[in-house]
Amino acid sequence: MKQAEQRIVQMYVNGNSVAAMHEQTGMCIKDIEAILRKHEKYIKKTLNQKQNRGCNIKWKDGLRKWRRERGLTKPQTEAIVNMLAEELDELARGIRLKDDMEIVNALADLIILSANHIEQMEYDLDLVMKETVKEISSRTGAVNPETGKWEKDTSPEAQAKWYKVDYSTCKRKDR
Numbered sequence: 001m002k003q004a005e006q007r008i009v010q011m012y013v014n015g016n017s018v019a020a021m022h023e024q025t026g027m028c029i030k031d032i033e034a035i036l037r038k039h040e041k042y043i044k045k046t047l048n049q050k051q052n053r054g055c056n057i058k059w060k061d062g063l064r065k066w067r068r069e070r071g072l073t074k075p076q077t078e079a080i081v082n083m084l085a086e087e088l089d090e091l092a093r094g095i096r097l098k099d100d101m102e103i104v105n106a107l108a109d110l111i112i113l114s115a116n117h118i119e120q121m122e123y124d125l126d127l128v129m130k131e132t133v134k135e136i137s138s139r140t141g142a143v144n145p146e147t148g149k150w151e152k153d154t155s156p157e158a159q160a161k162w163y164k165v166d167y168s169t170c171k172r173k174d175r
Helices: 003-013 018-025 029-038 040-054 058-069 080-097 100-120 125-137
Strands: 141-143 150-152
Touching: 003 018, 003 029, 003 040, 018 029, 029 040, 058 100, 080 100, 100 125
Parallel strands: none
Antiparallel strands: 141 150
């Protein structure tokens, strides 16, 4: 592997988006994508090895134990929307009341519900989150002064640089 290719592959394995690699190296996005396609097997192998070495987050182990103890082994597909809506209501109440504890509790519950559901669908949460961060990191945009919300640039030029998430690579292999 050439030195420039090796650098691109390493940057990708470390979680850099294509857009970030373009900015840091000055390489054309099409060239970066070609390098990543060329070394796809090596990248997948390396990412699997990193996963097995453990991005082990203790809260996830506790969450898995909690699910096992309660027999929650299958996704609660019918109930998930209602559970998330309930937590969003709690979040809205916390914001209205300016109650940090209520806000943090609701946000934590939203994370737990989402993490549970993703893992019950037999996806690796770490890999899902890495894919998602790669995707959002590849987007450009700005805060809209009227709404205070960050809005992505949807121009064709910006979209050409977007990383397209591939959750199919995030399925758990240990099941």
